[in-house]
Amino acid sequence: MQPIRIGILGVGTVGGGTVKLLQTNAAEIARRLGREVVITRAASRNLERAQRVCGSDIMLSTEVADVVTSADVDVVVELIGGTTVAKDAVVAAISNGKHVVTANKKLLAEHGNEIFALAEQNNVMVMFEAAVAGGIPIIKALREGLAANQIESIAGIINGTSNFILTEMREHGSAFADVLKQAQELGYAEADPTFDIEGHDAAHKLSIMSALAFGTPLNFHHCYLEGISRLESQDIRYAEELGYRIKLLGITRKTAAGIELRVHPTLIPEVRLLANVNGVMNAVQVQADMVGETLYYGPGAGAAPTASAVVADIIDTGRLMGANAGNRVPYLAFQPTQVQDLPVLPMSEITSSYYLRVSAQDEPGVLGEVANILAARGVSIEALIQKGVVCHETAEIVILTHSTQEKHITAAIAEIEALPRTFAPVTMIRMESLHG
Amino acid sequence: MQPIRIGILGVGTVGGGTVKLLQTNAAEIARRLGREVVITRAASRNLERAQRVCGSDIMLSTEVADVVTSADVDVVVELIGGTTVAKDAVVAAISNGKHVVTANKKLLAEHGNEIFALAEQNNVMVMFEAAVAGGIPIIKALREGLAANQIESIAGIINGTSNFILTEMREHGSAFADVLKQAQELGYAEADPTFDIEGHDAAHKLSIMSALAFGTPLNFHHCYLEGISRLESQDIRYAEELGYRIKLLGITRKTAAGIELRVHPTLIPEVRLLANVNGVMNAVQVQADMVGETLYYGPGAGAAPTASAVVADIIDTGRLMGANAGNRVPYLAFQPTQVQDLPVLPMSEITSSYYLRVSAQDEPGVLGEVANILAARGVSIEALIQKGVVCHETAEIVILTHSTQEKHITAAIAEIEALPRTFAPVTMIRMESLHG
Numbered sequence: 001m002q003p004i005r006i007g008i009l010g011v012g013t014v015g016g017g018t019v020k021l022l023q024t025n026a027a028e029i030a031r032r033l034g035r036e037v038v039i040t041r042a043a044s045r046n047l048e049r050a051q052r053v054c055g056s057d058i059m060l061s062t063e064v065a066d067v068v069t070s071a072d073v074d075v076v077v078e079l080i081g082g083t084t085v086a087k088d089a090v091v092a093a094i095s096n097g098k099h100v101v102t103a104n105k106k107l108l109a110e111h112g113n114e115i116f117a118l119a120e121q122n123n124v125m126v127m128f129e130a131a132v133a134g135g136i137p138i139i140k141a142l143r144e145g146l147a148a149n150q151i152e153s154i155a156g157i158i159n160g161t162s163n164f165i166l167t168e169m170r171e172h173g174s175a176f177a178d179v180l181k182q183a184q185e186l187g188y189a190e191a192d193p194t195f196d197i198e199g200h201d202a203a204h205k206l207s208i209m210s211a212l213a214f215g216t217p218l219n220f221h222h223c224y225l226e227g228i229s230r231l232e233s234q235d236i237r238y239a240e241e242l243g244y245r246i247k248l249l250g251i252t253r254k255t256a257a258g259i260e261l262r263v264h265p266t267l268i269p270e271v272r273l274l275a276n277v278n279g280v281m282n283a284v285q286v287q288a289d290m291v292g293e294t295l296y297y298g299p300g301a302g303a304a305p306t307a308s309a310v311v312a313d314i315i316d317t318g319r320l321m322g323a324n325a326g327n328r329v330p331y332l333a334f335q336p337t338q339v340q341d342l343p344v345l346p347m348s349e350i351t352s353s354y355y356l357r358v359s360a361q362d363e364p365g366v367l368g369e370v371a372n373i374l375a376a377r378g379v380s381i382e383a384l385i386q387k388g389v390v391c392h393e394t395a396e397i398v399i400l401t402h403s404t405q406e407k408h409i410t411a412a413i414a415e416i417e418a419l420p421r422t423f424a425p426v427t428m429i430r431m432e433s434l435h436g
Numbered sequence: 437m438q439p440i441r442i443g444i445l446g447v448g449t450v451g452g453g454t455v456k457l458l459q460t461n462a463a464e465i466a467r468r469l470g471r472e473v474v475i476t477r478a479a480s481r482n483l484e485r486a487q488r489v490c491g492s493d494i495m496l497s498t499e500v501a502d503v504v505t506s507a508d509v510d511v512v513v514e515l516i517g518g519t520t521v522a523k524d525a526v527v528a529a530i531s532n533g534k535h536v537v538t539a540n541k542k543l544l545a546e547h548g549n550e551i552f553a554l555a556e557q558n559n560v561m562v563m564f565e566a567a568v569a570g571g572i573p574i575i576k577a578l579r580e581g582l583a584a585n586q587i588e589s590i591a592g593i594i595n596g597t598s599n600f601i602l603t604e605m606r607e608h609g610s611a612f613a614d615v616l617k618q619a620q621e622l623g624y625a626e627a628d629p630t631f632d633i634e635g636h637d638a639a640h641k642l643s644i645m646s647a648l649a650f651g652t653p654l655n656f657h658h659c660y661l662e663g664i665s666r667l668e669s670q671d672i673r674y675a676e677e678l679g680y681r682i683k684l685l686g687i688t689r690k691t692a693a694g695i696e697l698r699v700h701p702t703l704i705p706e707v708r709l710l711a712n713v714n715g716v717m718n719a720v721q722v723q724a725d726m727v728g729e730t731l732y733y734g735p736g737a738g739a740a741p742t743a744s745a746v747v748a749d750i751i752d753t754g755r756l757m758g759a760n761a762g763n764r765v766p767y768l769a770f771q772p773t774q775v776q777d778l779p780v781l782p783m784s785e786i787t788s789s790y791y792l793r794v795s796a797q798d799e800p801g802v803l804g805e806v807a808n809i810l811a812a813r814g815v816s817i818e819a820l821i822q823k824g825v826v827c828h829e830t831a832e833i834v835i836l837t838h839s840t841q842e843k844h845i846t847a848a849i850a851e852i853e854a855l856p857r858t859f860a861p862v863t864m865i866r867m868e869s870l871h872g
């Protein structure tokens with residue numbers, strides 16, 4: 001059979017990793033696929049670096065157009081990143097009838113609805129395993145492996161930088177700022193770490209998984225975002241005393257009222273596998289009606305793991321290039337005509353359990369006042385520890401609640417902060433049992 | 437589009453679960469697949485029970501032939517189990533040009549090479565996600581998700597019964613026989629539990645994964661088997677003191693000399709996710725050259741989880757029914773012409789670390805004698821605890837070795853057992869670091 005001809009856009013970390021993988025494992029891939037995968041063209045801003053990576057058999061250019069319009073390219077692999085050049089390139093590739101493989105979570109989360117509609121018009125595939133959780137084949141699990149299920153919820157550790165920081169904070173009792181600096185020195189965090197530590201990256205990935213799970217359009221712009229930069233080490237310590245660990249989770253859940261879609265630090269019981277996912281590793285737990293709980297773990301970033309996902313998509317695309325649209329898996333797991341726009345719930349309407357830390361004067365009666373406020377809102381308490389005097393005359397009360405709607409907690413916190421003997425703000429962290 | 441017409445063989449636990457799933461999630465499945473899945477026929481030895489499960493829209497028969505030869509069946513779903521009736525049924529279905537979905541690990545492990553060859557001749561698909569690790573989409577991960585990698589090794593907890601027993605033994609310090617009785621009362625173990633606890637079931641699943649990973653024929657008959665029935669609770673306890681847990685693992689690894697293929701109790705560090713997979717749950721860890729370490733966790737048995745995998749296969753089959761063979765994933769992940777028969781290594785040639793427990797007279801010098809024997813064989817010691825006197829004049833020495841070939845350990849054990857002041861037998865349990 002004819003080789004599958006690849007055009008690569010962007011020869012940076014992941015692009016270079018993809019070129020290298022296709023060279024290293026060429027024989028093994030051909031043994032599986034029954035045909036060869038050949039990179040015919042590549043575009044890069046930096047031709048010199050591209051030459052070093054690609055050698056002399058690949059036609060190089062600084063122009064995206066030389067790849068996406070080329071007659072000797074079947075599949076365009078977009079590894080530029082971002083939503084400007086990359087978006088134009090993907091649109092041009094699709095319009096030229098090329099299949100697309102991309103690792104670009106931001107592009108798909110923000111413009112996926114438009115891109116998939118255009119791809120459908122042009123009868124081409126757009127594959128994106130590498131866009132979520134790096135080397136873990138979670139897109140395949142959601143689109144195909146769990147296709148017999150009604151998926152109920154997803155909870156994932158899908159940002160390696162944040163998980164590295166939280167792991168270090170817990171293991172060494174360090175402060176956020178110190179660990180961030182260390183992560184930057186190790187190359188695990190960018191000079192401007194906002195995108196990772198404030199949850200944007202996780203929200204991109206989560207909104208892609210949410211659409212695949214529930215058959216909705218991509219809803220990134222409605223995703224709630226809360227990062228880890230304000231997390232204090234004493235909360236990690238108190239959580240641990242109570243048998244919990246704090247992870248930055250992306251959580252999406254289908255309820256009768258709509259979709260929950262949220263990224264925030266979350267207490268989870270230490271016995272759960274997700275609580276034991278450490279360092280830069282990623283993991284995604286999926287709850288579905290028939291299979292129950294499944295979990296997928298692996299490296300969420302890095303040149304070789306991401307290339308593993310990119311090339312798996314190239315292999316799938318190669319297999320189905322000549323087939324009909326009906327032989328392919330739908331872009332967002334559901335047939336385009338069957339995608340249903342369900343409302344994303346505002347945070348006031350989500351259901352969760354909560355960790356609250358209240359600073360108060362170390363006097364009798366305060367605990368009772370706090371408990372009464374929660375009771376009046378119908379919030380029941382699962383556990384409570386009074387930490388005694390932490391400094392001067394201030395005591396800390398740590399409360400774990402049972403599950404309730406967030407608006408009740410928000411209202412209760414306002415009342416607790418208004419008590420004469422408490423000191424605002426009350427620290428609130430959401431909590432998930434992650435069970436059944 | 438036309439519905440996909442299913443004929444079910446066997447309406448027992450999994451068969452009933454599959455019927456129920458296809459009813460319950462009919463709408464969700466059609467939203468994904470773009471067509472309906474309809475059960476047209478079913479065969480069962482027990483027509484009365486089948487009628488209760490299937491209702492009146494499905495044509496029932498006691499004869500397999502009524503399903504596998506029927507013109508109104510596109511996909512035969514074999515859920516009979518075993519290798520007699522089921523084998524004849526699958527062969528007949530394939531010979532009649534029907535695609536086959538099966539959950540039958542024993543049939544594939546023992547006769548898969550012949551079945552896949554016949555399927556290729558008849559240009560039909562044979563899908564078997566449910567045959568390994570129940571609801572976990574591990575077959576899809578190995579055949580497709582990791583297709584860009586050279587897979588290096590697999591280690592899996594793939595028998596829920598054994599894992600339940602080991603979990604209970606560890607958590608409650610109970611003896612094997614007591615926990616087995618409890619598992620039987622709970623329905624987690626069969627009246628004759630041999631198949632599960634002696635590793636046969638795990639070996640079936642492991643040999644399927646090994647073939648998919650390394651591109652070899654199915655090698656079940658060369659798989660080494662050692663179950664959990666002779667495991668003693670003090671070894672679980674000593675392992676725990678040293679930071680390890682004991683799991684029944686299926687391990688397969690590709691080395692320069694050949695394939696390791698073995699099922700046995702294994703010490704693994706307690707910090708590994710696999711060590712924290714408890715109760716009846718399953719998990720499979722895969723090491724591959726590009727992606728590194730990935731892990732897949734979920735329920736390994738049960739009507740609904742297994743049906744989830746069966747129906748995922750039906751959906752995949754339905755999608756590709758009209759396509760060419762080149763559009764399909766090869767049966768054993770590699771093109772049939774590319775399957776290479778690599779030797780399965782005898783256990784003397786495998787490489788592992790080891791846990792040894794030596795009973796000896798509580799006298800000075802014995803420890804040195806034991807250490808000298810290991811040193812003479814080139815086996816280095818990672819940890820050693822002397823347990824002092826456990827009964828009468830007998831002390832126990834627990835040793836963890838570094839990695840070595842098994843023949844050196846076997847020889848060393850024979851020499852240790854021959855020492856005048858030790859008491860045979862030496863307990864030996866293999867140990868894996870499961871890292872990188």
